[in-house]
């Protein structure tokens with residue numbers, strides 16, 4: 313399980329490294345207002361409620377590569393810059 317905290321306007325950690333084929337479980341919460349987590353490649357799209365309640369996101373990192381983690385809910389002026397990176401290393 314990987315814990316991630318979203319806030320205006322960043323994800324912490326901003327970089328998540330996993331291995332191809334791994335079953336990923338993210339436990340994501342917001343430190344302030346409403347945010348979202350979007351990882352298009354793996355069809356991840358979840359809203360994070362205001363108030364810090366954690367949301368669990370499950371997916372399989374089925375392809376190696378680097379994929380942006382975007383905020384999927386407009387959250388203010390820095391929304392477009394709010395991004396993390398999911399790095400999926402190829403399985404040896």
Ligand SMILES: [Cu+2]
Nearest residue numbers: 347383387394
């Ligand atoms: Cu946001």
